Amino acid sequence: MPTVLITGASAGLGAEMARQLAAKGWDLALCARRTERLEELRAEIVAAHPDRRVAVAALDVTDHDRVFEVFRGFRDELGTLDTVVVNAGLGKGGPLGTGQFRANLETAQTNFLGALAQTEAAVEIFREQDAGQLVMVSSVAAMRGMKGAMTTYAATKAGVAHLAEGLRADLHGTPITVTVLYPGFIESEMSARTASKTPLMATTEAGVRSMVSAIEAKRDSALVPGWPWEALGRVLKHAPAPIARRLT
Numbered sequence: 574m575p576t577v578l579i580t581g582a583s584a585g586l587g588a589e590m591a592r593q594l595a596a597k598g599w600d601l602a603l604c605a606r607r608t609e610r611l612e613e614l615r616a617e618i619v620a621a622h623p624d625r626r627v628a629v630a631a632l633d634v635t636d637h638d639r640v641f642e643v644f645r646g647f648r649d650e651l652g653t654l655d656t657v658v659v660n661a662g663l664g665k666g667g668p669l670g671t672g673q674f675r676a677n678l679e680t681a682q683t684n685f686l687g688a689l690a691q692t693e694a695a696v697e698i699f700r701e702q703d704a705g706q707l708v709m710v711s712s713v714a715a716m717r718g719m720k721g722a723m724t725t726y727a728a729t730k731a732g733v734a735h736l737a738e739g740l741r742a743d744l745h746g747t748p749i750t751v752t753v754l755y756p757g758f759i760e761s762e763m764s765a766r767t768a769s770k771t772p773l774m775a776t777t778e779a780g781v782r783s784m785v786s787a788i789e790a791k792r793d794s795a796l797v798p799g800w801p802w803e804a805l806g807r808v809l810k811h812a813p814a815p816i817a818r819r820l821t
Contacts, residue, residue: 576651578602581661583610585761589781595625602647604632634661634687644694657695658708659688666725677725684729704748708788709737713757713802716810753794754784757802
């Protein structure tokens with residue numbers, strides 16, 4: 574059975590990825606800060622799929638030493654890590670210069686520095702195995718600088734996308750692959766404030782189904798769900814600034 578490690582797996586996209594990949598025969602290594610939710614998710618998955626192996630561990634990705642410890646522990650417990658999904662993230666923040674530096678800093682530390690630690694830990698294991706797939710969960714917000722409360726979040730998601738793309742170039746010709754996912758509006762705890770404002774919101778199940786498809790196909794990158802985000806992502810990236818400001 575293939576094995577997948579998913580960070581930020583206690584809710585939202587991470588938890589749904591775990592459900593869908595378990596149904597497809599994957600063994601799971603799940604980590605997040607909220608261990609009680611991880612235990613509930615493990616019980617749910619094992620009840621539905623008794624032959625699945627589901628390992629769980631507490632992890633705050635801003636504790637960088639702990640990231641390496643947890644990843645190596647999962648590898649030792651499951652024997653291998655075929656895929657690592659760098660999913661843990663925050664959406665806190667406010668317009669720059671409005672007294673919300675601490676919220677912006679927390680988002681930057683979690684989304685970028687936490688992702689860097691996860692990437693380092695995962696790729697160390699992949700280099701030892703001479704195999705593996707890193708999946709970086711970015712965002713359609715990475716296509717363009719965003720205004721207001723989204724400014725720092727969008728910058729971190731652009732940063733992790735470039736981190737993953739640089740890694741792909743470094744690993745070209747090896748058995749280690751890199752997939753960057755750019756989710757649009759998908760129902761989750763993080764998107765709750767947006768859900769009532771846009772008709773473009775995909776359900777968690779449908780949105781994650783498109784993410785899982787891209788993971789299994791080992792695509793280099795994917796805007797997900799494909800409709801309408803493959804088209805809207807290109808518009809957002811290349812539109813003149815006045816139009817882009819209206820879209821964001």
